[in-house]
Amino acid sequence: MSNTEVIALLDEIERHPDAVRVRERTHELLDGAERIVDVGCGGGRAVHELGARAIGVDHDPATIAVARARYPAARFQVADAHALPFPDASLDGYRAERVIHTLDAPRALAEARRVLRPGGRLVLAGHDWDLFAVDSGLPEVTRRVVHARADQIADPRAARKAHHLLREAGFTDVATEILSTVITGPEGLPVVLNLAKDQEGEEIAAWCDDQRRRAAEGRLFLAVPVFVTSGQVIG
Structure with a gap:
């Protein structure tokens, strides 16, 4: 999938009311934070919503270029989640949505703890x-499609592990809640078809x-x- 296609798919997802609710919940959990990094910021929507207190980072220069073009007043930077360009204890908040499954989670969380101040x-x-x-x-084909797609992901079950990963990384006050995303309209078709990515055969076709007809x-x-997991740094 090209960068343009990925951005288009993310846009479709982010506009859905359930996705808006998830994003708003992450913002609520960061209430009071004056300097926030949004890791894996994609097209920059969350950074725009958080305003001047946020900076978005993404490892892909083309994605950052899209974010800057869309939201020229916001701040974006190309950066690696495992080596963030911020001093120790310099940030109040760290946000990452639909990203942890692509990372080396223990390394990324250790880096998050480094850049966050006490509290x-x-x-x-x-x-x-x-x-x-x-x-x-x-x-039966659905089961195979879903699990085959999961096998293409670096860490497909990272979201369910996040609660314990945060505790192991030294975060306290760790809590997890579940919000659901339910899509019943045709806008969900690209998301569903993406599950069959790189899978071939008559049954897959x-x-x-069947999904197109539906x-x-x-x-x-x-x-x-959707698992929303939060934690705090204690000095």
């Missing part, structure tokens, strides 16, 4: 790639055709639990 808060939001619920006339007939159904 600083970290908030992660993400889904578990094994837990996509898709209605289909081919349920039939499964994708979307056209108003019968598409996708549900995804």
Whole structure:
């Protein structure tokens, strides 16, 4: 999937009311933080919403270019989540949404703890790639599609592990809550079809055709639990 396609897919997801609710919850959990880094900021929507107190970082220069073009008043920087360009104890908040599954989580969390000051808060939001619920006339194929897609991800179950990973990284006051994303409109079709990425065969083609028909007939159904995990640095 090209960078343009990835950004378009993220835009579709981020506009959904359930995704807005997740994003707003992460902002609430960072209430009072005066300097926040949004790691894996993508197209920059959350940085724009957080305002002048936020800076967005992403490892991909093309993605940062898109974010800067969309939100010229906001701050963005190309950076690696495992080596952030901030001094020790210099930030009040750390936010990462739909990112932790792409990272070396222990290294990234150690880096987050380094840049957060005592009292600083970290908030992660993400889904578990094994837990996509898709209605289909081919349920056995759905199981294979979902798990095969999970196997393509660096750490597909990072979101369910985040609670204990934060504790192991030295964060306190760790809490996890679950918010759901339910998509029943045709806008969910690109998300569903993305689950079949790089999978081939007659059954996969039939499964994708089934999803296209469901979307056209108003019968598409996708549900995804989103784990929101937060923690605090104690000096």
